[in-house]
Amino acid sequence: MTPSDKLREIAEKHKFGYQGYVDHVVSEYTALISENYVEKAKYDEAVRHRDELREALIDMVSQFAYRGTYEGRENLHTGGLSALESAFDALGLSDPITILDFDAAIKNTDG
Numbered sequence: 449m450t451p452s453d454k455l456r457e458i459a460e461k462h463k464f465g466y467q468g469y470v471d472h473v474v475s476e477y478t479a480l481i482s483e484n485y486v487e488k489a490k491y492d493e494a495v496r497h498r499d500e501l502r503e504a505l506i507d508m509v510s511q512f513a514y515r516g517t518y519e520g521r522e523n524l525h526t527g528g529l530s531a532l533e534s535a536f537d538a539l540g541l542s543d544p545i546t547i548l549d550f551d552a553a554i555k556n557t558d559g
Contacts, residue, residue: 502538502539505535505538505539506539506554508531508532508535509524509532509535509536509539509541509550512529512532513525513526513527513532513536514526514527516544518544521546521547521548522546522547523544523545523546523547524544524545524546524547524550525543525544525545526543539553539554540553541553
């Protein structure tokens with residue numbers, strides 16, 4: 449049974465009264481499904497994976513980024529290492545970034 453068939457069955461079971469309306473509802477839900485709709489469980493799993501990867505990148509930057517001082521402020525920078533550059537980009541961080549700005553950026557995007 450296709451998603452359209454299942455939705456039509458549900459709509460007809462509840463008898464909205466107007467076949468045109470039923471057809472419209474089925475059409476709208478079918479369009480929604482065909483536009484990359486995913487089950488909530490799959491969406492939740494993808495969000496969990498995203499959050500885990502983000503935490504891994506934060507840990508990577510915290511542990512491996514080079515530390516320095518510029519104009520009296522401690523900062524983190526990539527030192528030109530491509531893996532760190534990718535992590536900075538993925539997290540939306542500037543290179544270099546002050547420790548205070550790093551902490552604020554991470555705090556602003558916490559789940």
